[in-house]
Amino acid sequence: MNTLxxxxxxxYLSALMMLFSVFVLLRGHNEPGxxxxxxxxxxxxxxxYGIACGVSAVRRAMKFHPxxxxxSGLLLAVVSVLPSLFFSxxxxxxxxxxxxxxxxxxxxxxxxxxxxxxxxxxxxxxSSIALSLEERAD
Amino acid sequence: MPLFGVEATFWALLGPFVxxxxxxxxxxxxxxxxxxxxxxxxxxxxLQFLSIVPGIAEGQTxxxxxxxxxxxxxxxxxxxxxxxxxxxxxxxxxxxxxTLYAGGYLKGHENLGQFLSYLFLFMGAMLGVVVADNVxxxxxxxxxxxxxxxxxxxxxxxxxxxxRSAVQALVVTGxxxxxxxxxxxxxxxQGGSFELSELLNSGDVLRESPYYTAxxxxxxxxxxxxxxxxxxxxxxxxxxxxPTPVSAYLHSATxxxxxxxxxxxxxxxxxxxxxxxxxxxxxGGITLLVGTILGIRQTDLKxxxxxxxxxxxxxxxxxxxxxxxxxxQGAVIYxxxxxxxxxxxxxxxxxxxxxxxxxxxxxxxxxxSLMPITGTAAVLSALSMAGLPPLVGFVAKEVxxxxxxxxxxxxxWTGFAVLGNAMMFALAATVAIKPFFGAKVKTxxxxxxxxxxxxxxxxxxxxxxxxxGAFIASVGHQLLSPMTSAILGTPFxxxxxxxPTYLSPALYLSLATIALGIIIFMYMDKLRxxxxxxxxxxxxxxxxxxxxxxxxxxxxxTALTQTVQTGSMVTYMRATFTVIALVLFVPMILTxxxxxxxxxxxxxxxxxxxAAIAVIGVYAVLTARYRVTAIVLLGIQGFAVALIYLLFxxxxxxxxxxxxxxxxxVILALVMTRLNLKPTDARSSRGKVFDISLSxxxxxGISMLLMSIIQLPFDPTLSEFFTQYxxxxxxxRNIVNVxxxxxxxxxxxxxxxxxxxxxxxxxxxxxxxxxxxxxxxSEKNR
Numbered sequence: 001m002n003t004l005x006x007x008x009x010x011x012y013l014s015a016l017m018m019l020f021s022v023f024v025l026l027r028g029h030n031e032p033g034x035x036x037x038x039x040x041x042x043x044x045x046x047x048x049y050g051i052a053c054g055v056s057a058v059r060r061a062m063k064f065h066p067x068x069x070x071x072s073g074l075l076l077a078v079v080s081v082l083p084s085l086f087f088s089x090x091x092x093x094x095x096x097x098x099x100x101x102x103x104x105x106x107x108x109x110x111x112x113x114x115x116x117x118x119x120x121x122x123x124x125x126x127s128s129i130a131l132s133l134e135e136r137a138d
Numbered sequence: 139m140p141l142f143g144v145e146a147t148f149w150a151l152l153g154p155f156v157x158x159x160x161x162x163x164x165x166x167x168x169x170x171x172x173x174x175x176x177x178x179x180x181x182x183x184x185l186q187f188l189s190i191v192p193g194i195a196e197g198q199t200x201x202x203x204x205x206x207x208x209x210x211x212x213x214x215x216x217x218x219x220x221x222x223x224x225x226x227x228x229x230x231x232x233x234x235x236x237t238l239y240a241g242g243y244l245k246g247h248e249n250l251g252q253f254l255s256y257l258f259l260f261m262g263a264m265l266g267v268v269v270a271d272n273v274x275x276x277x278x279x280x281x282x283x284x285x286x287x288x289x290x291x292x293x294x295x296x297x298x299x300x301x302r303s304a305v306q307a308l309v310v311t312g313x314x315x316x317x318x319x320x321x322x323x324x325x326x327x328q329g330g331s332f333e334l335s336e337l338l339n340s341g342d343v344l345r346e347s348p349y350y351t352a353x354x355x356x357x358x359x360x361x362x363x364x365x366x367x368x369x370x371x372x373x374x375x376x377x378x379x380x381p382t383p384v385s386a387y388l389h390s391a392t393x394x395x396x397x398x399x400x401x402x403x404x405x406x407x408x409x410x411x412x413x414x415x416x417x418x419x420x421x422g423g424i425t426l427l428v429g430t431i432l433g434i435r436q437t438d439l440k441x442x443x444x445x446x447x448x449x450x451x452x453x454x455x456x457x458x459x460x461x462x463x464x465x466x467q468g469a470v471i472y473x474x475x476x477x478x479x480x481x482x483x484x485x486x487x488x489x490x491x492x493x494x495x496x497x498x499x500x501x502x503x504x505x506x507s508l509m510p511i512t513g514t515a516a517v518l519s520a521l522s523m524a525g526l527p528p529l530v531g532f533v534a535k536e537v538x539x540x541x542x543x544x545x546x547x548x549x550x551w552t553g554f555a556v557l558g559n560a561m562m563f564a565l566a567a568t569v570a571i572k573p574f575f576g577a578k579v580k581t582x583x584x585x586x587x588x589x590x591x592x593x594x595x596x597x598x599x600x601x602x603x604x605x606x607g608a609f610i611a612s613v614g615h616q617l618l619s620p621m622t623s624a625i626l627g628t629p630f631x632x633x634x635x636x637x638p639t640y641l642s643p644a645l646y647l648s649l650a651t652i653a654l655g656i657i658i659f660m661y662m663d664k665l666r667x668x669x670x671x672x673x674x675x676x677x678x679x680x681x682x683x684x685x686x687x688x689x690x691x692x693x694x695x696t697a698l699t700q701t702v703q704t705g706s707m708v709t710y711m712r713a714t715f716t717v718i719a720l721v722l723f724v725p726m727i728l729t730x731x732x733x734x735x736x737x738x739x740x741x742x743x744x745x746x747x748x749a750a751i752a753v754i755g756v757y758a759v760l761t762a763r764y765r766v767t768a769i770v771l772l773g774i775q776g777f778a779v780a781l782i783y784l785l786f787x788x789x790x791x792x793x794x795x796x797x798x799x800x801x802x803x804v805i806l807a808l809v810m811t812r813l814n815l816k817p818t819d820a821r822s823s824r825g826k827v828f829d830i831s832l833s834x835x836x837x838x839g840i841s842m843l844l845m846s847i848i849q850l851p852f853d854p855t856l857s858e859f860f861t862q863y864x865x866x867x868x869x870x871r872n873i874v875n876v877x878x879x880x881x882x883x884x885x886x887x888x889x890x891x892x893x894x895x896x897x898x899x900x901x902x903x904x905x906x907x908x909x910x911x912x913x914x915x916s917e918k919n920r
Contacts, residue, residue: 034874037790043801044804071894081887111876115875115878128901130805
């Protein structure tokens, strides 16, 4: 599996997959996609990178411990439930903010942050499992 | 939310939690001086509660509520009356002083920030307990006090004794908490409301309810475990493993009084019955005597105080149990006095320990000239504890004797009280005289007066005890009588006097107590030997019993685990799938509801094609020679299924299926390379036949279940709702995603929490390396 071609292509492939995962995450509310799927794509990207270049390279690329990423995702998801409380609405009522940006309108919303949280949890937890398994395989 | 008035109490409740979040950062930059800044928060809370006092003294009560889970009558509601306000004042006021003291006591400790953080968490929890109106809110805060107490007792977690004490306290108080929850819910249903303020009016309903005894036992269990009543008293002295600020705050002034608070709170509802007036005074009385007798035996000053705390709690329970108005007024004054003098004395002992290096009463002496302020605090507080004028402790004892004397079975309770108080008098004398007077003893460290942070708390509380005695009439009117009224459920306001106005039986009883106390003090050393010998002869106590119970539970668990967990993966898989097959087929066989075979022939050609790919994939798995090949081949079948999802218009599902398949192949392959499996299949041919039949059964069962489901009439309510509102309410066109992040977002929170926990668990499992000798992973050294 560790061919020269694979090792050369893998970093570019994983970079593209990461980009794609973010794209899938962000379009999720209106088109097929979302945090779960995006997260899984990102984990695949890390897995490919790891198989090609080794676990330590992935860990360096991730900067943070995968479980910290997962935990911050969970925190983000839970925090995104709260803002509606400030407007005397039940927790989790979605809040929307339309921001004009360079001629287009960006919809910022609490469900978006919630979904980003989901994404981070999936990325962190599953890549943590995959990476530690790969590590022991070395 | 407004910054003033009753509603501002919510801010006072939030404050400690904010302080808890700030503590680690402030302690990092400001070191021990962070205590000065942080103490402002409980001080503000104290002022907030103080601002409510005038209204309460006029007989008003206040309520405020935030919706929490209205569907289940769970509200975040608070109720302020005489009882809750006095408790809240003690918690926030003493909390302010303890914060300062903790800064001085743990000066230079690397984990000071963490310690202060735990302390504030506890403070927030405790304030919540005493002001909560809703029983569920009360219970949540109640448990939080147990958990924070666990963290604080185990603060010095490198020592085994600390860990043991922490676990013990958590098991005992947490177990009692569970009983309390059951009791409160039962009371809520019987009384028709989950709000204490409304429940307080339905005392007659509850007392006549067939569940009264059950409610009584459950609530009392909660209170007794928390307030260390016999036979649960053992955890409290063990909790002295905690740093002294914790002992002073949690284990004398506040947390352990939560049980007493609960009994007082429930008195209008559960009190004044034969059961109440028998069980409470008896257990309280026994606790009073056991606590003082065990206290005499100790030479560690902190443990002496711990046992007298047990005794004082017993006295409070006994007085509450008499249901006599004057006795309860006595309990209220004593509770107030006790919080002041005991909090102060603990801080004194901590300071002595901190500055002289020991708190063994045989190794300290003559410290008064070296530590005049601490010594003064000790003397004042000990006078209050001994019940001598002109301190508030004296008034407490006068009133409580007056109460027990006239109560039902008064002779017995008065006897308990006199005996207990006499021993407490002797112990108070020991704590004040031994370290500070007499010949100077060489201490491990050269003693000198503590820093401002260390002495401020004890001297303030001691002087307050003196002031409260001097102004007892107005303290009584403003603070104490409203609390008594709240406990009784009827207005009560009798003027209090520092000095008795006439020769009452109480005065004679007081004199008898003092006389007896002096005698006990004189023979203290001899008594200590006698009690120690007696205890050695008995050789068993609830503390040991606790260990034995734990050991039995652990042995049972080990035996059960070893029976059920054979360690053979094949057995686990077979058991799991056998259960699945049973679950699938038993209902179909019992009800005879077999699905009809229909619609099989109406596949399109490409659907047959995809199905064929899936079948080929499965065939390839079965015939594969190597495990890794089999795993990769398993993916074929999964991808075929994903294709079918795609064809039926579920792109999200298909997408996820693709990714899950890919990742499972990767992860399974990794796991397989990790396990040192034999290259060939080790199963016997009979075993293989069993496994094949089992898998065929499970597959057939799932298919039949799915067929039955699609043959049911389809209920479109939900999908119509989602289609209709996805765009209008949730602003999203992708219904699947809208359901995940919006409509059913709480489910998603649960799911990602599970993902998170699974990740942690797998990580922990992978890190476990089999020990080279034997296969025992059980950690004996808890």
